[in-house]
Amino acid sequence: MNKYAIVAGTAAALALSACAKKPPETLPPAPQPTATPAPAPAPTPAAPVPGTQAHFTQMMSGRDTIYFDTDRYNIDSQDQVALQSQAQYMSQYPGIRATIEGHADERGTREYNLALGERRANAAKNYLVSLGVPAGQLTTVSYGKERPRAVGSNEAAWAQNRRAVTVILN
Amino acid sequence: MTIRLLPLFLLFAALPAAAAVQQTPPAADPPTAAAPVGAAQAQPEPQAEEGGLTGSVTDESAWQDLGIAIPAFATDRDQPTAASAGSTAALGVELARVVYNDLRNNGLFRPVGPDALPRPTFPEISAPIYDMWRGRSAEMLVQGYVRGGADGMLTVGCYLYDVQLQQQLERGGWVVAPADWRRAAHKCADLVYSRLSGEDPFFDSKIAYIAETGPKDNRVKRLAIMDSDGANHRFITNGQSMALTPRYSPDYSKIVYLSYQNGYPRIFVYEIGSGRQTLVTESRNPTFAPRWSPDGRSIMYSMAVAGNTDIYRVPAGGGGTPVRLTDSPGLDVGGSYSPDGSRIVFESDRSGSQQCYVMDADGSNQRRISFFGGRCATPEWSPRGDQIAFTHIAGDLRVAVMTPSGGGMRHLTNGWQDEAPTWAPNGRIVQFFRTERGSGEASIWQVDLTGRNERRLATPVGASDPAWGPVLP
Numbered sequence: 001m002n003k004y005a006i007v008a009g010t011a012a013a014l015a016l017s018a019c020a021k022k023p024p025e026t027l028p029p030a031p032q033p034t035a036t037p038a039p040a041p042a043p044t045p046a047a048p049v050p051g052t053q054a055h056f057t058q059m060m061s062g063r064d065t066i067y068f069d070t071d072r073y074n075i076d077s078q079d080q081v082a083l084q085s086q087a088q089y090m091s092q093y094p095g096i097r098a099t100i101e102g103h104a105d106e107r108g109t110r111e112y113n114l115a116l117g118e119r120r121a122n123a124a125k126n127y128l129v130s131l132g133v134p135a136g137q138l139t140t141v142s143y144g145k146e147r148p149r150a151v152g153s154n155e156a157a158w159a160q161n162r163r164a165v166t167v168i169l170n
Numbered sequence: 171m172t173i174r175l176l177p178l179f180l181l182f183a184a185l186p187a188a189a190a191v192q193q194t195p196p197a198a199d200p201p202t203a204a205a206p207v208g209a210a211q212a213q214p215e216p217q218a219e220e221g222g223l224t225g226s227v228t229d230e231s232a233w234q235d236l237g238i239a240i241p242a243f244a245t246d247r248d249q250p251t252a253a254s255a256g257s258t259a260a261l262g263v264e265l266a267r268v269v270y271n272d273l274r275n276n277g278l279f280r281p282v283g284p285d286a287l288p289r290p291t292f293p294e295i296s297a298p299i300y301d302m303w304r305g306r307s308a309e310m311l312v313q314g315y316v317r318g319g320a321d322g323m324l325t326v327g328c329y330l331y332d333v334q335l336q337q338q339l340e341r342g343g344w345v346v347a348p349a350d351w352r353r354a355a356h357k358c359a360d361l362v363y364s365r366l367s368g369e370d371p372f373f374d375s376k377i378a379y380i381a382e383t384g385p386k387d388n389r390v391k392r393l394a395i396m397d398s399d400g401a402n403h404r405f406i407t408n409g410q411s412m413a414l415t416p417r418y419s420p421d422y423s424k425i426v427y428l429s430y431q432n433g434y435p436r437i438f439v440y441e442i443g444s445g446r447q448t449l450v451t452e453s454r455n456p457t458f459a460p461r462w463s464p465d466g467r468s469i470m471y472s473m474a475v476a477g478n479t480d481i482y483r484v485p486a487g488g489g490g491t492p493v494r495l496t497d498s499p500g501l502d503v504g505g506s507y508s509p510d511g512s513r514i515v516f517e518s519d520r521s522g523s524q525q526c527y528v529m530d531a532d533g534s535n536q537r538r539i540s541f542f543g544g545r546c547a548t549p550e551w552s553p554r555g556d557q558i559a560f561t562h563i564a565g566d567l568r569v570a571v572m573t574p575s576g577g578g579m580r581h582l583t584n585g586w587q588d589e590a591p592t593w594a595p596n597g598r599i600v601q602f603f604r605t606e607r608g609s610g611e612a613s614i615w616q617v618d619l620t621g622r623n624e625r626r627l628a629t630p631v632g633a634s635d636p637a638w639g640p641v642l643p
Contacts, residue, residue, distance in 0.1 A: 071523070073477075106610065109547040109561050109589050110635070111415060111459040112517065112524055114428075114435065115472065115479040115501040118456055122477025141434050142456060142474070146412060151386040153607040 051093040053168040059089055060166075066124060068162040070105070071116070073123045083124060086166050087131035095137070097169045100124045102142040103149075105158035110144060117142030124164040139169075235280055236366065239308035239333075240270045242284040243326070244292040249318045252348035258318050261351060262289075265316055265326065268355035272373045272399060273362060276599065277623025282308070295329060300336045308333050312362055316351075324348055328358035330365055340365040352401055353642065360641070370596035373398055374642045377592075377601070378416040378425050379614060381405060382632035386610040391634075393427055393440070398594075398638070400627045406440060415459060418639035419466050419486075426450065426460040426469055426486075437471050439486070451484050451492055459504040462486065463531075464511045470495070472503045481505055481516055481533075495533035506551045506558075507531070508574070515539070515549040515558050515574070526560060528574065539576030548590045553640075554597035557619075561589040561602075569602045569617065582621040590634070595641045601627070603634040 048054035102121030121140035150157035243262035270283030360371030500520030540546035544564030
């Protein structure tokens with residue numbers, strides 16, 4: 001069981017690097033400082049429509065996804081920050097619906113990972129609900145290990161794949 | 171697809187008669203009171219003996235080097251057939267090749283196939299030229315014939331001879347539709363395998379699995395089926411929605427599997443004859459990991475409610491109320507019935523990590539059986555009842571077996587990621603799928619209980635989640 005320690009250690013380290021990796025994906029429009037996302041709807045011509053998935057991912061700039069340690073599903077402080085941003089966004093567009101996709105890394109058996117992904121998605125959902133997002137507006141779906149984001153077979157890739165992603169349903 | 175396979179008492183009798191019409195009566199006595207194929211396999215089920223197997227399959231060493239000659243099957247008259255080979259003479263070669271590959275691929279025999287052997291004439295099939303085969307160092311000889319009938323059906327006969335003793339050991343015959351000619355060859359291989367090994371047959375059986383294509387992060391996963399040797403491959407679903415974890419019903423008429431058909435994972439029953447698909451149980455919650463009960467009357471599955479997964483059972487016919495079998499706060503997943511249907515082995519992480527547990531079929535008497543370190547996942551009860559195959563996770567994922575009480579654990583494979591074992595109908599071979607590090611390419615492999623005879627099955631595309639069905643009647 002020394003594997004636990006190693007995995008937890010690297011995963012913690014990777015959680016940081018994983019966040020550092022996010023921004024490049026959503027470079028184009030420089031979003032306002034992360035602290036208080038008060039998106040005064042400034043409709044530039046090509047900007048995504050507020051309340052849509054495109055707008056959500058742009059505003060979240062990486063905070064649409066939270067990451068987990070191996071076999072874990074607890075919401076750590078970093079996850080809380082991300083989920084708080086998500087909840088704030090949703091409170092600005094009441095009535096929008098979202099689904100939370102739960103995922104696992106490839107180093108487990110297929111069916112267990114389906115169950116694990118569902119557990120992770122629910123952990124995220126429960127936290128959002130605790131922040132005031134109506135439970136009826138949130139659904140969950142697990143993809144187990146079937147939809148990796150990072151395709152490598154190493155700790156860095158696995159850390160990126162143990163995740164729950166919030167997706168706005170348009 | 172109608173598969174009719176008739177044990178052939180009358181056709182043995184018909185053989186010399188038909189042959190007489192065709193001017194070449196077999197020299198040997200016409201086998202009138204032919205023993206049906208099944209006679210060699212009627213042994214009592216050894217019931218869950220603890221510590222049963224210890225690394226060797228019966229008297230393996232004795233037949234490891236057994237030379238078996240399998241020349242082309244003869245035909246009384248070369249005639250066109252709807253079978254793929256085109257004519258009965260060409261089909262005779264194909265039949266022998268299938269028998270040869272069956273016997274070669276399980277690693278227990280050293281057969282020689284039709285491409286390296288002289289072809290016996292039709293009369294020789296029931297009267298082998300022993301001296302010639304002894305000269306070729308064959309200890310066993312498998313000869314057969316194929317005959318086209320007026321109705322388009324094929325009659326295939328199969329004989330096993332002991333060359334040293336100059337004795338016929340076994341014979342069988344079957345009438346098959348041309349499209350099912352391979353089944354006759356598998357029946358012949360089963361007859362030889364059973365007679366020589368003392369084990370139950372398994373070649374004439376099918377496998378449901380998941381065919382995988384495309385890049386690792388966007389892989390298409392389709393339900394597919396094939397024969398036990400990988401032939402007669404067929405895609406069932408078109409890949410628009412992800413399919414996973416199929417299981418053949420005990421009578422092969424249906425497949426239960428997981429589909430993301432409407433965007434969310436649910437278990438469906440697919441009827442092979444009609445192509446009709448039905449939801450197993452109406453639920454707002456994800457359902458997965460479906461399994462048939464041995465009698466085919468109920469389906470066990472896993473369902474996640476608010477993130478927690480438990481195991482349920484529902485009548486297979488639909489309409490019944492699900493019965494909840496587990497209620498731990500951990501993830502209780504999958505499962506496999508004992509052959510008599512009285513118990514279930516399943517996995518749960520209620521102790522903190524995936525471990526294997528056994529319970530009675532009604533959910534009572536749950537107790538953990540895996541205490542050997544690492545994790546225990548995807549347990550599958552052997553059709554013989556004496557072993558449970560599972561995925562052992564300790565760093566890498568490997569296929570292992572243990573007794574139903576968790577003793578005698580040993581690894582059968584040593585891959586980076588080998589998982590989800592499924593048993594051959596005779597409980598002597600296990601198939602599983604292996605994932606390649608990096609690419610994530612999946613392929614189906616099989617290994618016998620010694621762990622020594624491991625080979626990859628040829629599939630047209632990537633393959634995972636094999637589920638081996640029973641021997642066909």
